Amino acid sequence: MKTAIILLILLLVAGYILAALHLYINQRSMIYFPHKGPSDSHDTTFELQSDGHILKGWIVNPGRQKAIIYFGGNSERIEGNIAAFQNIFPHYTLYLLNYRGFGESDGKPTEAGLYLDALAIYDHLKAEHVHISVIGRSLGSGVATWLAASRKVEKLILVTPFDSAQELAQRAYPYFPMSLLLKDKHDSWSRAKQIDSRILMMIASDDAIISREHSDRLAEQFKPEQIEVVVIDEATHNTISTHPEFFDTMKNFME
Numbered sequence: 001m002k003t004a005i006i007l008l009i010l011l012l013v014a015g016y017i018l019a020a021l022h023l024y025i026n027q028r029s030m031i032y033f034p035h036k037g038p039s040d041s042h043d044t045t046f047e048l049q050s051d052g053h054i055l056k057g058w059i060v061n062p063g064r065q066k067a068i069i070y071f072g073g074n075s076e077r078i079e080g081n082i083a084a085f086q087n088i089f090p091h092y093t094l095y096l097l098n099y100r101g102f103g104e105s106d107g108k109p110t111e112a113g114l115y116l117d118a119l120a121i122y123d124h125l126k127a128e129h130v131h132i133s134v135i136g137r138s139l140g141s142g143v144a145t146w147l148a149a150s151r152k153v154e155k156l157i158l159v160t161p162f163d164s165a166q167e168l169a170q171r172a173y174p175y176f177p178m179s180l181l182l183k184d185k186h187d188s189w190s191r192a193k194q195i196d197s198r199i200l201m202m203i204a205s206d207d208a209i210i211s212r213e214h215s216d217r218l219a220e221q222f223k224p225e226q227i228e229v230v231v232i233d234e235a236t237h238n239t240i241s242t243h244p245e246f247f248d249t250m251k252n253f254m255e
Contacts (some may be wrong), residue, residue, distance in 0.1 A: 016175075023173065024181050031165065031184060032109040032139075033075040034102040042079040044104055046095070050120035053100045053107040060086050060094035066154075067129035068254070069121055069147075070096045071140030073160070078103075081241075088251040093129065097121050099143075111142075111184035118147040126151075133197075133254065135159065138210065138237070142186035149194040156197040157250060160237050162210045163189040163217040171211075192221030199227040200253040202246065204235040228253065 023030075038044075044056040060082055068089060072078035078096045085094050099114050100107030107113065125132060133155040136144025141161035148156045162168055165186040169178040199222055203215045219229050232243050240246055 020176055020181060023176060027181070027183060028108075028110065031074075032101070034099070034109060035075055035077060036101075036103065038104055039077065039079045042082060044098075048097075048120055048124055050100065051107075051113065051116045053113075053117075054105065055097060055100060055117055055120070056104040057095060057097040058082060060096065061090060062093055064091055064093040065129060066092045066131045066133070067125055068092045068094045068133045068135060069118075069125070069144075070094060071099075071118065071134070071136040071143040071147075072096070073138030073140055076137065084247050088247050089254060092133075092254070095121060095125065111186055114143050115146050115150075118143050119150065122147060122151050133157070135250070136161070138162075139186075142188050145188040145191055145195070146186075148197050149191040153195075153197045155200070155254060156195065157200045157202070157253065158218075159202045160204055160207055160210050160215070160240060161188065161201060161218055162186075162214045167214060167217075168210065188218055189221055192218060195222070197226075200249070201227060201229045202240065202249065203229065203231045204237055204240040205231050205233045206235060207237040207240075209237040 042058060045059045046057055048055045058079055070078060070081065070085070078098065081096065097117065098105040099109055099117055101109040122132060131154040134144045134147055134153050135157040136142070137159040141158040142165065144156060144158060147153065165184060166178055166182050169182055201215065201219055203212065219227060230249050232240050232246060235243050
């Protein structure tokens with residue numbers, strides 16, 4: 001009986017270690033869901049080198065003094081925003097960047113790599129534009145927050161943002177030490193106080209992917225006079241941009 005109990009304990013421990021090892025080895029395929037290949041509807045209109053990689057994306061409303069950089073969500077076809085952005089931001093040139101490993105951009109996504117890509121496009125644009133603002137959605141909110149903490153950003157829009165990938169992962173896998181296992185932590189919470197930009201945070205009321213508490217926790221890190229929080233009712237993580245007030249709120253904030 002004692003031997004059977006010991007054997008059972010050993011099997012459970014071995015199973016736990018194997019599961020933790022699986023999480024560690026495969027974590028990036030569980031974090032990033034890049035769509036690959038060219039767009040079905042829009043040819044890319046600019047290329048940029050970053051850390052030895054070629055990044056591709058789109059320019060909307062070229063030639064304006066002010067610019068907006070858009071960092072999209074996981075698996076988002078960012079070119080789907082072109083028509084709306086062209087309409088609501090007529091006085092801004094917009095740059096929609098596919099991260100490394102997304103769309104026609106080469107490479108593989110990592111936290112450090114995405115941040116290098118963000119720096120590459122910002123530093124490429126800063127001599128051309130008087131003011132640069134940034135929009136980040138979901139995964140892109142982490143990239144946008146990091147960039148705003150590292151460079152001067154006029155205005156910052158965060159759509160369905162999270163406090164940190166570690167907090168999200170710990171909630172999803174409560175029995176594993178994600179602080180030790182996770183390579184890409186995307187810790188927006190710790191960077192928030194380094195940001196001086198005016199901020200609009202847009203939250204989906206029925207978000208089942210990034211729960212409200214994670215967005216609220218990030219919002220609390222900013223000064224009250226610095227941030228405006230808007231909750232889109234009856235919106236989910238993926239449908240928030242289908243609500244009319246989504247783009248109207250952005251437009252009003254950027255005017």
